[in-house]
Amino acid sequence: MRTNLPKLLVLLAVTLVLTSSSPAKYDPIKSQFVVVLDAGHGGKDPGNRGGGFEEKDIALNIILKVGKELQKNPNIKVIYTRSTDVFIPLDKRAQIANDAKADLFVSVHCNAHNSQAYGTETFVLGLHRNQANFEVAKRENSVIFLEEDYHVTYDGFDPNSPESYIGMTIMQEEYLDQSILLADFVQKKFTRELKRNDRGVKQAGFLVLRQTYMPSVLIETGFLTNTSEGAFLNSNSGQEKMADAIYSAINDYSHSINLAVLENLEKNSSPKIATQTVLDDNFEDITFKVQLAASSRKLEPRSSNFKGLTPVFREQEGKLYKYYFGATTSYSQINQLHSEAKSKGYKSSYVVAFKGGEKITVNEALKSQGK
Ligand SMILES: [Zn+2]
Structure with missing residues (x-):
């Protein structure tokens, strides 16, 4: 139970962000x-x-x-x-x-x-x-x-x-x-x-x-x-x-793909909402990545091809090449990387989660820690 507590805090923080939006603030x-x-x-x-x-x-x-x-x-x-x-x-x-x-x-x-x-x-x-x-x-x-x-x-x-x-x-x-x-x-x-x-x-x-x-x-x-x-x-x-x-x-x-409202709330920097300050949010068996793009074009995953972002990984899925930025078990870290990707122009990038090599939804990933 003790080990699950930090994860529950993350869940709580996420829930807060998703439910505490006041229409007057944005x-x-x-x-x-x-x-x-x-x-x-x-x-x-x-x-x-x-x-x-x-x-x-x-x-x-x-x-x-x-x-x-x-x-x-x-x-x-x-x-x-x-x-x-x-x-x-x-x-x-x-x-x-x-x-x-x-x-x-x-x-x-x-x-x-x-x-x-x-x-x-x-x-x-x-x-x-x-x-x-x-x-x-x-x-x-x-x-x-x-x-x-x-x-x-x-x-x-x-x-x-x-x-x-x-x-x-x-x-x-x-x-x-x-x-x-x-x-x-x-x-x-x-x-x-x-x-x-x-x-x-x-x-x-x-x-x-x-x-x-x-x-x-x-x-x-x-x-x-x-x-x-x-x-x-x-x-x-x-x-x-x-x-x-x-x-x-x-x-x-x-x-x-991270609701626009999340960005808005971050901008308003309400002190109550602080996904980025959650410290221990290590999701042992989950890997989070930021998906930058998918294309039929095969690009070298070096930073010069991706607006200076590093590390970038390429994976092939069927006919498509998928390009990911970062790989971490930390949910707050992936959110930071996601912000970085967006600030470099990858506006439609989004966070993906993998468990045992299989793609799962971010929600599933977050919930999986509560079990
Ligand atoms: Zn029809």
């Missing part, structure tokens, strides 16, 4: 974390109708429940692309998110297949690696046929033509890494806490993600065409559970 507009919640389809576009269920209704119900939870946090601002049963073109959805300068775009859908396939999958924008992923993107993109000027609006994009998808990923590449981080959190919540079947984090060319200028994911919550999964998703309790998982994934994500 500009709420600048410090809020803006999440755009996008319920797929709507109005004349029902989405898929597998099992006789309506995708547009289920997606909206889940989204509204996610929003309701997020809105309880004054540091988070929620914007819906639709909150009723209306038709919103795909490009308009992205525009709403861009106009709001959102920090995150989350689109919710339901899958369909001509088999009894089931499970959840979360997509980030990219080139599909197989036909199955392409089919999902094709189906979700085909809603543009319901728009009058889709030829003009989407510059000749043809959802059914593989050629149309080439070169689609460029704009989102900058945010790919953070999108994957969120997608990973979402899938983990679905599978670890709700025991849904994990179909994984995937890439495909979704038009709705193509033009957003922020980390963006599209969640396929499950298959309406699967008898039991369809019934689960159509039920109020199923929707509550899925919404809760998505909500807590967004919450973990926002903590991982």
Whole structure:
């Protein structure tokens, strides 16, 4: 018990920072974390109708429940692309998110297949690696046929033509890494806490993600065409559970990239809030690192390539190279390194945690010490 005490103090300090924000002390507009919640389809576009269920209704119900939870946090601002049963073109959805300068775009859908396939999958924008992923993107993109000027609006994009998808990923590449981080959190919540079947984090060319200028994911919550999964998703309790998982994934994500409000509170230097002064916060079996960037480019991890920061480490994950700054078991030290990275211009860098070589959320890392 004695050894856990310092960790509990850290937890307490973290909790303090996260809960003691008084709206009067900072500009709420600048410090809020803006999440755009996008319920797929709507109005004349029902989405898929597998099992006789309506995708547009289920997606909206889940989204509204996610929003309701997020809105309880004054540091988070929620914007819906639709909150009723209306038709919103795909490009308009992205525009709403861009106009709001959102920090995150989350689109919710339901899958369909001509088999009894089931499970959840979360997509980030990219080139599909197989036909199955392409089919999902094709189906979700085909809603543009319901728009009058889709030829003009989407510059000749043809959802059914593989050629149309080439070169689609460029704009989102900058945010790919953070999108994957969120997608990973979402899938983990679905599978670890709700025991849904994990179909994984995937890439495909979704038009709705193509033009957003922020980390963006599209969640396929499950298959309406699967008898039991369809019934689960159509039920109020199923929707509550899925919404809760998505909500807590967004919450973990926002903590991982360090809420803007934290910076604001630090700037206001309230004496009560002092994460940096916690002395003994050694998390023995956890390694914290600051993720600076992820790229398909292979750079030498020397300080001259990273604005003078040192030490920088490079790790390969699939096709991407990830670049990390620092490696420490101390949570306060990693926060200091994170501040240093941001001051050098790595504004979208964030803290990641590893346990036994596996990436876990920072929340999980902090909580793990209490056990
Ligand atoms: Zn859909």
